[in-house]
Each structure stands twice: as C-alpha cells, then as structure tokens.
Amino acid sequence: MKSTTRIAVAFALLSTGAARAQDWTSGPQRPNEMLWGFNWEIAQPVSSFRSYVDNLSLRGFSVEGRTFLRENLSLGTSFSWNRFAQTRSGSTEIPNGMVTGRVFRYADMLGLRALAHYYLNSGPVKPYLGAGIGGVWGYADQQVADIFTSQAHFAFIASPEIGVMYLVPRGGAELGVNVALRYTYTTVTVGTQKDSQTISAVLGLVFGR
Amino acid sequence: MNARCAVLATLLALSCNSYSVPSDVVNGVVVITQFTPGTTWGSYLTYSVDPSVAVVDETGAVTVSCSVDGSQLVPTIESNMNARGYENVPFGEAADIEIKMDALLGSVNTYVPGYCGWYPYYYCYPGWTYTGSYSFGTLVLTMGDTKNATPGGKLPLLWTNADYGVLAAYFDSGCTGSGTSVNWVKIRAAIDQAFSDSPYIVRP
Numbered sequence: 556m557k558s559t560t561r562i563a564v565a566f567a568l569l570s571t572g573a574a575r576a577q578d579w580t581s582g583p584q585r586p587n588e589m590l591w592g593f594n595w596e597i598a599q600p601v602s603s604f605r606s607y608v609d610n611l612s613l614r615g616f617s618v619e620g621r622t623f624l625r626e627n628l629s630l631g632t633s634f635s636w637n638r639f640a641q642t643r644s645g646s647t648e649i650p651n652g653m654v655t656g657r658v659f660r661y662a663d664m665l666g667l668r669a670l671a672h673y674y675l676n677s678g679p680v681k682p683y684l685g686a687g688i689g690g691v692w693g694y695a696d697q698q699v700a701d702i703f704t705s706q707a708h709f710a711f712i713a714s715p716e717i718g719v720m721y722l723v724p725r726g727g728a729e730l731g732v733n734v735a736l737r738y739t740y741t742t743v744t745v746g747t748q749k750d751s752q753t754i755s756a757v758l759g760l761v762f763g764r
Numbered sequence: 765m766n767a768r769c770a771v772l773a774t775l776l777a778l779s780c781n782s783y784s785v786p787s788d789v790v791n792g793v794v795v796i797t798q799f800t801p802g803t804t805w806g807s808y809l810t811y812s813v814d815p816s817v818a819v820v821d822e823t824g825a826v827t828v829s830c831s832v833d834g835s836q837l838v839p840t841i842e843s844n845m846n847a848r849g850y851e852n853v854p855f856g857e858a859a860d861i862e863i864k865m866d867a868l869l870g871s872v873n874t875y876v877p878g879y880c881g882w883y884p885y886y887y888c889y890p891g892w893t894y895t896g897s898y899s900f901g902t903l904v905l906t907m908g909d910t911k912n913a914t915p916g917g918k919l920p921l922l923w924t925n926a927d928y929g930v931l932a933a934y935f936d937s938g939c940t941g942s943g944t945s946v947n948w949v950k951i952r953a954a955i956d957q958a959f960s961d962s963p964y965i966v967r968p
Contacts, residue, residue: 642786646961652798653961656928659789698785699794700929 822870901931
C-alpha cells in the first residue's frame with residue numbers, strides 16, 4: 556500500500572508541474588535530443604522461472620538513456636536490476652528420493668541492454684514500441700537449513716516492450732512520465748530452471764534535454 | 765525539482781532492500797529420503813527396529829561415538845511400517861528388514877564462494893569466501909535388507925532417511941547427556957514426513 560501511495564505522489568507532483576507549464580507545445584523530439592529515464596520495475600516471473608519463484612518482485616529499477624535519430628525513432632542503452640526472493644515449504648524430487656523442508660530461493664539479474672524505440676505519435680503523449688538486447692549477469696542461490704547452492708553467470712537478455720510517455724516542456728528541458736509493459740527473456744539459469752523470463756510493469760520519470 | 769528527486773530516491777530506495785535467509789530456513793528441518801533402485805518392497809514381510817541410537821558426537825574437540833536409548837522413537841517407526849503392511853518382530857529375532865537409527869551431532873565451518881551484500885553499495889566478490897559456523901544434529905534411519913544379506917558381508921541398504929536439524933546439534937550433550945532436552949515431537953514429525961515422502965514402501 557505504501558508503494559502505491561508513493562507512486563501516486565510522484566504522478567501528482569508531475570501533474571502539478573505540467574499545470575504550471577503554460578507555454579508547453581506538442582512539438583516533436585529533435586534529432587540528437589536525449590531522454591533519460593529512471594524506472595521502477597515490478598516483475599512477475601513466468602514460464603520455468605515461475606517454478607523457481609512465483610511471487611511478484613517489487614525490487615527492481617532501470618536507468619536508461621535514449622537519443623532520437625528522428626522524431627519517431629530513438630536508440631539508447633539501459634542498465635536494469637531485478638531481485639527475486641521467496642521462501643517456500645515443500646518437497647523436491649531428487650534421484651531415487653525426495654527432499655522436504657523450508658527452501659529459500661533468491662535471484663538477482665543485472666542487465667545491460669541496447670535499446671531501440673519507435674514512437675507512434677510526435678505529440679506530448681508518445682505511445683511507443685521498443686526492444687532491448689544485450690547481456691545480463693545472473694546470480695541465484697538456494698538454501699535449505701545450512702545447505703547452500705548457487706549459480707552465477709553472464710547470459711543473454713532480450714526484452715520487447717510497449718509503453719507510453721507523457722512529456723511536457725519545463726524551462727529549457729522536458730519532464731514526463733513513462734509507463735511500459737515489458738517481456739524479458741534471458742538465458743539465466745536459476746537452480747535447475749533455465750531461460751528465466753519475466754513480465755514487468757515499468758513506471759518511471761523522464762527527463763529530456 | 766527537489767521534490768521530484770525525493771520521489772525518485774524514494775522509488776529507488778524501495779527497490780534496494782538487502783536480503784537475508786529467514787531463520788526458519790537456516791534452523792529448519794530438512795527431511796531427505798532415498799531408496800535403492802530395483803527394490804521389490806512387496807517381497808519383504810517382517811521388520812524389526814533397533815531401539816538404540818548410534819551417536820557420532822563431534823560437538824567437542826574429540827569425536828566420540830556411543831550408543832544411547834532411542835526407544836521413544838520406535839513406536840513412530842512401527843506405526844508407519846505397520847500401516848504399510850509389514851509385520852513387526854522384536855529386535856533380535858529374524859526379520860526381513862532391520863531398521864537402525866544413527867545420530868550425527870556437531871558443528872561445521874561452512875563457506876560460500878562468491879559472497880554478495882550491501883554496504884554501503886551492492887558488491888560481489890566472486891573470489892572471496894564468506895565463512896560461518898553451523899551446528900547440526902541429524903537423525904539417520906536406515907533399512908537393511910537382512911533377508912538377502914550375505915553372511916559376513918555388508919548389509920545391503922534398501923532405504924535411507926536423514927532428518928537434518930531435528931536434533932538441533934545437541935542430543936543432550938551427545939554421549940554424555942541423559943537425553944532429557946531432546947525435542948521428541950520434532951523428531952517424530954520428521955520420521956512421519958519421511959514415510960509420507962516414501963509411498964513406495966508398501967506391502968500389497
């Protein structure tokens with residue numbers, strides 16, 4: 556509930572800023588214009604990753620920079636971090652047997668991606684389609700009692716997304732919000748599960764100049 | 765602008781919590797069962813339970829082995845075996861399956877290669893190790909195949925159960941104690957869980 560309140564405050568502050576900006580125009584982005592985004596990411600494990608942890612992760616963020624080549628096309632880079640952790644009770648099959656107990660499972664994913672986005676509108680409200688591709692460092696550990704195993708390696712990441720930005724001029728810059736829905740595919744192995752995948756809601760602030 | 769920065773910082777701080785393994789996991793009970801492939805469980809009729817517990821006590825500077833009374837656990841084992849269709853015979857008489865109990869007590873130094881954490885920023889040192897000391901107390905049940913054992917040879921094992929953490933490191937000071945501080949309820953629950961995880965142990 557506190558998280559929801561904080562997000563609402565963020566949007567309220569931005570809305571207030573927009574209301575005070577009497578001189579904003581809905582001009583297109585200029586070539587070479589930079590947009591910086593700071594996003595909070597809420598990620599839900601899907602597919603085989605869901606067998607490892609199935610709860611929603613609120614612990615994630617990304618920082619991204621986008622440079623406009625044309626008014627409707629940008630390229631950029633992104634650094635992202637997502638953390639997943641869950642404690643479960645249950646049984647796991649092992650060769651010729653079974654293990655039963657409280658199991659703690661954890662995973663961190665730090666991604667570095669090249670981004671491309673296509674904007675469907677040149678006005679202040681910019682729906683977009685995008686994709687990212689790059690590398691991700693994945694670290695996972697599992698523990699029952701004091702028995703501990705871990706995996707850590709560098710892997711592939713690809714992430715198509717759809718979203719919308721709302722930008723308003725503010726002085727000599729632009730401010731806005733970013734909302735996106737992202738599917739992330741990685742080749743990260745966690746425990747015995749391969750190819751960790753998530754669907755994420757992305758909520759962020761955008762600063763352009 | 766400051767307000768927006770504050771909101772941004774709040775969102776990021778929300779994301780950046782450290783993690784730790786819950787104590788109910790670290791100090792929890794783990795029940796492990798394994799059977800010998802190819803075992804025809806229906807070919808066995810009778811079983812017996814050795815009421816003594818063979819203890820390997822490493823809680824002190826010197827490893828000590830001894831035998832303590834485990835008769836309080838025998839009814840739990842018997843009720844599970846009887847429910848699976850096997851016939852109990854007194855220990856010492858000829859039986860197809862002999863069930864024995866062992867206790868492993870002590871503490872061990874552990875290490876975790878590649879330790880990560882927060883302070884004051886997130887860091888990982890793949891080449892470093894985190895070390896710590898854990899106490900362990902494990903009850904081990906084994907089923908020996910006395911029906912097909914070779915005289916003078918090793919007793920073939922049909923089934924093994926390790927109940928990790930049930931003895932909480934101290935079987936009342938191992939070989940020197942009286943056993944009064946043992947959590948029998950915890951141990952019995954683990955034994956029941958072991959049989960629950962082994963539905964193949966059944967005589968039709």
